[in-house]
Structures are given as structure tokens and as C-alpha cells.
Amino acid sequence: MLLSEELAFQEVMKSYTEPLLKIAYLYVKDWQVAEDIVQDTFLSYYEKFEQFEERSSLKTYLVRITINKCKDYLKSWRYRKLFLTNRFSLTKKEQAHLVQQEERLDIANAVLNLPLHLREVVIHYYYEELSILEISTILSLSDNTVKTRLRRARQLLKEQLSMDEWEVLSNE
Structure with a gap:
């Protein structure tokens, strides 16, 4: 790899690490795993950057890679094993802390439970x-599929959230 390509790659990492981390976290709900997934995303991009055809923006391309890696992780045995192990190994103090967090983040949890x-x-x-198109x-997916999924998600959120919480979402 040439020096200019290396600098360009470093700039891509600087620009997109934070948004990709947020997306990965929202899928897998674990910061360490999200960081691993983003590293894998950049590694994939680094290995195959010449295959990027620029039919979409670089951000769209990297987000797509990240989403695919998140879905692969969620299907993996490693995730299932970790989920089952952690579920039964929390102390009472940790459980109380989680309950406290849940009370403050009802809307976020409702979204994450979709x-x-x-x-x-x-x-x-x-x-x-x-936007719907993006x-x-x-x-x-087609635009209509995205609109349908968004409508169904709103219906489920309305059922899960109290009226006060729902009013916050519906007024945005």
C-alpha cells in the first residue's frame, strides 16, 4: 500500500469509527463486541478497498459491512454462549444497577427490544x-418495505411505552 493510500485509510478510520461504533452497539448491545466488529469492518475495507465501486457513499458502504458483521455475530455460537452465561452470573448489586439503568432508559430499551x-x-x-431512501x-430494501417496517415499529413502541414516553416520540 502506498503512503497516500495509507493516509487516506487513516482518515477514513478517523471519520467513521464513532458512527460505526454507535451502529454496531445498537445491534449487539455490547461496547467491546461493537469495537471488535468495527475493527473487522475496517479490516475488510482495508483488504478489499479497491473493490469499492462508489455506487453509494463510503459511509453507506461501511455501514452495510458493519450491519452484516453485526448480524453474523448475533447468529454466532459465541454470542449465544455469552448471552446464556452472563444471564445467570450477575450479582445482586449488578442487577440493581441494571434495573436503575432500565428505569432511566425505557425508550431506548423499547427500541432495543424490537x-x-x-x-x-x-x-x-x-x-x-x-431518509427513507437512504x-x-x-x-x-424497497422504500415501501422501509415505510412498513417503520410503521410496525411505531405500533410496537406505542404498545410497550407509557403514554408520557410515547408522547415524547410522537412529537418528534
């Missing part, structure tokens, strides 16, 4: 502030 296909649309629409490009 099925993955609905959660990703909500995250991109509200959190990343992407979301459909990133997820390789």
Missing part, C-alpha cells in the same frame, strides 16, 4: 436521521 429488522429501521431513521439503499 425485532432486529424493525430496530435497524428505527435506528437509522431516528438516531442516524437518514435507509432503503443501506438495507437493500
Whole structure:
């Protein structure tokens, strides 16, 4: 790799690490795993950067890689084993801390509890502030599918949240 390509790669990492970390975390709900996934994303980009055809923005391309890596992780045995192990090994103090966090983050938890296909649309629409068209490009879905998923996600959120919490979301 040439020096100019190396500098360009470092600039890509500086520019996109934080947004990719946020997206990965919202999928896997674990910062350490999210960091690993983002590292894998950049490694994949580094190994195959000449294959990037620029049919979409670089951010869209990297987000797509990150999402795919998150989905692969969520299907993996490593995740299932970690989930089962951690579920039964919390101390009472840790459990109390988690309950306290849950009380403060009801809306975020409701979003994170949505099925993955609905959660990703909500995250991109509200959190990343992407348009329906941008979301459909990133997820390789039709515009109508994105709109339908967004509507279904809103219906589920309305059922899960109290009226006060729902009013905050519906007024945005």
C-alpha cells in the first residue's frame, strides 16, 4: 500500500469509527463486541478497498459491512454462549444497577427490544436521521418495505411505552 493510500485509510478510520461504533452497539448491545466488529469492518475495507465501486457513499458502504458483521455475530455460537452465561452470573448489586439503568432508559430499551429488522429501521431513521431512501439503499430494501417496517415499529413502541414516553416520540 502506498503512503497516500495509507493516509487516506487513516482518515477514513478517523471519520467513521464513532458512527460505526454507535451502529454496531445498537445491534449487539455490547461496547467491546461493537469495537471488535468495527475493527473487522475496517479490516475488510482495508483488504478489499479497491473493490469499492462508489455506487453509494463510503459511509453507506461501511455501514452495510458493519450491519452484516453485526448480524453474523448475533447468529454466532459465541454470542449465544455469552448471552446464556452472563444471564445467570450477575450479582445482586449488578442487577440493581441494571434495573436503575432500565428505569432511566425505557425508550431506548423499547427500541432495543424490537425485532432486529424493525430496530435497524428505527435506528437509522431516528438516531442516524437518514431518509427513507437512504435507509432503503443501506438495507437493500424497497422504500415501501422501509415505510412498513417503520410503521410496525411505531405500533410496537406505542404498545410497550407509557403514554408520557410515547408522547415524547410522537412529537418528534
